[in-house]
Amino acid sequence: MTQRRKALLAFLLGPGAGWLLLFFLLPGALVIVYSILTRKDGGGVEWIVDFSSYVKLFSPTDGAVINDFMVIFARSLWWAALTSFVCLLIGYPLAYFIALQPAHVRSTYLFLVLIPFWTNFLVRTYAWKFILNNNGLLNTLLQDWGFERIAIINTPTAVLIGLVYGSLPFMVLPLYASIEKLDFDLVEAAQDLGANYLSVFRRIILPLTAPGIGAGIVLVFIPVTGQYIVPTILGGGKVAMLGNLLAQQFGPALNWPFGSAISVIFMVLLMAAVVFYLRSENRDGEAGL
Amino acid sequence: MNERQPAGSDFLRWGKRLLWANMIFSFLFLYLPIVILVAFSFNDSKLGARWVGFTTQWYVSMAQSEAILTAMENSLIVALASTIIATILGTMTAMAMERFRFPFQRTYDGILYLPVIIPDIVMAISLLAFFSLLLGGVNNLLGLEGNAALRPGLVTVIIAHVAFNISFVAIVVRTSLGELDPGLEEAAQDLGANEWTTFRRVTLPLIMPGILGGALLAFTLSLDDFVITFFTTGPGGTTLPIEVFGRIRRAISPEINAISTAMLLVSMILVIVSQLVQRRTAALSSNSVQETQ
Numbered sequence: 001m002t003q004r005r006k007a008l009l010a011f012l013l014g015p016g017a018g019w020l021l022l023f024f025l026l027p028g029a030l031v032i033v034y035s036i037l038t039r040k041d042g043g044g045v046e047w048i049v050d051f052s053s054y055v056k057l058f059s060p061t062d063g064a065v066i067n068d069f070m071v072i073f074a075r076s077l078w079w080a081a082l083t084s085f086v087c088l089l090i091g092y093p094l095a096y097f098i099a100l101q102p103a104h105v106r107s108t109y110l111f112l113v114l115i116p117f118w119t120n121f122l123v124r125t126y127a128w129k130f131i132l133n134n135n136g137l138l139n140t141l142l143q144d145w146g147f148e149r150i151a152i153i154n155t156p157t158a159v160l161i162g163l164v165y166g167s168l169p170f171m172v173l174p175l176y177a178s179i180e181k182l183d184f185d186l187v188e189a190a191q192d193l194g195a196n197y198l199s200v201f202r203r204i205i206l207p208l209t210a211p212g213i214g215a216g217i218v219l220v221f222i223p224v225t226g227q228y229i230v231p232t233i234l235g236g237g238k239v240a241m242l243g244n245l246l247a248q249q250f251g252p253a254l255n256w257p258f259g260s261a262i263s264v265i266f267m268v269l270l271m272a273a274v275v276f277y278l279r280s281e282n283r284d285g286e287a288g289l
Numbered sequence: 290m291n292e293r294q295p296a297g298s299d300f301l302r303w304g305k306r307l308l309w310a311n312m313i314f315s316f317l318f319l320y321l322p323i324v325i326l327v328a329f330s331f332n333d334s335k336l337g338a339r340w341v342g343f344t345t346q347w348y349v350s351m352a353q354s355e356a357i358l359t360a361m362e363n364s365l366i367v368a369l370a371s372t373i374i375a376t377i378l379g380t381m382t383a384m385a386m387e388r389f390r391f392p393f394q395r396t397y398d399g400i401l402y403l404p405v406i407i408p409d410i411v412m413a414i415s416l417l418a419f420f421s422l423l424l425g426g427v428n429n430l431l432g433l434e435g436n437a438a439l440r441p442g443l444v445t446v447i448i449a450h451v452a453f454n455i456s457f458v459a460i461v462v463r464t465s466l467g468e469l470d471p472g473l474e475e476a477a478q479d480l481g482a483n484e485w486t487t488f489r490r491v492t493l494p495l496i497m498p499g500i501l502g503g504a505l506l507a508f509t510l511s512l513d514d515f516v517i518t519f520f521t522t523g524p525g526g527t528t529l530p531i532e533v534f535g536r537i538r539r540a541i542s543p544e545i546n547a548i549s550t551a552m553l554l555v556s557m558i559l560v561i562v563s564q565l566v567q568r569r570t571a572a573l574s575s576n577s578v579q580e581t582q
Contacts, residue, residue: 008484009389009391011381012381012382012384012385013382013385013389015377016378016379016382016455016459017397019451019452020400020404020452020455020456023419023448023449023451024403024404024412024452024453025400027412027416027418028415030415030419031414031415034418043421044422044425090314091315093308093312097309097311097312098312111560112316113319114564115556115557116320116323118556118560119513119553119556119557119560120512120513120530120549120553120556121515122513122537123326123533123549123552123553124322126326126537126545126549127323127325127326127549128322129537130322130325130326130329130546131322131338133338133541135336135338135541136338137329140338140339144339165318165319168319197300197301197304222408223408223409226408226410227408227410228410228516229515229534232538233538246411246414247520250417250418256418259414263414266408266411267407270407274406
């Protein structure tokens, strides 16, 4: 590379890389450092090395094998898995349906999936609160029609509805992308050779659209584990997820080192999940060849 | 092309019915809450969710609320500033990644994707810790106290929004750079144009739809962001989502429905504009193919 090219590269790369280094990587590294420092009253840290945050995170509480923090970890991962599964269950047939439509109709359906994707997440979650609230639309209707009111707001059900609602477009778009590429001649060929619909789906369609399923699950699972808006608005903080726990430690509890330790373990878990996903992607790719 | 699935048996017919049913259910699920929200923004009742009568008073009180107008103004300032900075930096990054080879490029590529994948709450608390340390340090160093002390506010929010938006813009612009026929740039240089002229007269116009698309995405993400703003803002830095969140936590009121409807309207306009930009991209790339042939 000539001097001139080098200077040009530095000019193009420098500002963006500098910004990310200063305002993304450095703050991330700071959290790792904070996780082994001492708590300071009123927020912040004392610069004294102390591993007690990790001890607190992993030590069992009296009478229980796992402590409350681990319960929240487990709940976040479990709900993220459940949300991914429900989104897949609704999203796969939806994406399949769209892919089967004639080209000019397809773009309209896709547009309809895209709109919620672009609309404000807070507002869409609030819409569910308006419906599910104790004096909300659902209970008003139930009462008017002579049924019992139901207490659904601030329950896991309400949170899960909100999570699925917010995540569905993220599942449908990658699924559609991979189903749309599917060669339907293969499906026909298998049928001509006498395969029934179930085995065509299981042996042809499902393996060929597996990359879309994988991408959809990653796009739903990761953001859901860190959700803050949905469990706060539809769960009322009564069924906390990791996002609430983090906000609590950096907010009212003012225990920054402990919040940092939670964040570090959370990141380690997510990295492990992403590495696992990339590995299985590669394996599938090789098997496909 | 119209019927891509082979015609067939009862099993297939039932399968098709199920697909239809699932599609109708999905779109009802996605749109009914939004429709209800908008409808009840016109409901003439302060309490509850029973339809009483039509009114536009919630929009009037929204337009007269000082807090909401300030929040709207702040949201616009943040979105515009962060979009402009992120679009410039993101486009430069995309150029570097697509047109150069350099050491640790793959590592940097991975780092560029991190702000997109990482849950926003994690980025939010790390920025909170960082800004608190930074501003505290500067205040100590310069001996700033009381009202003179630097505090988090709109500036820290803009910095944070740029930090996640650079990646989104870079990804979108890289796609359109990747689709660009490199022969066009080579031809321009063979004809004697220098790098800058080639960029300005050939590359930039061709990737403009990609840059606009990236900018629109950045603008939307910034306008919609709640979590990162919540943890990086301070006194006087209330954006619209922060204001709405505060109101939702206090109580349900039809005024929130009215603000929400206004926010939905802005989102819709942005989607439509972004779709138009995409159409134009498609038209442009087919034109350039025709021209080169």
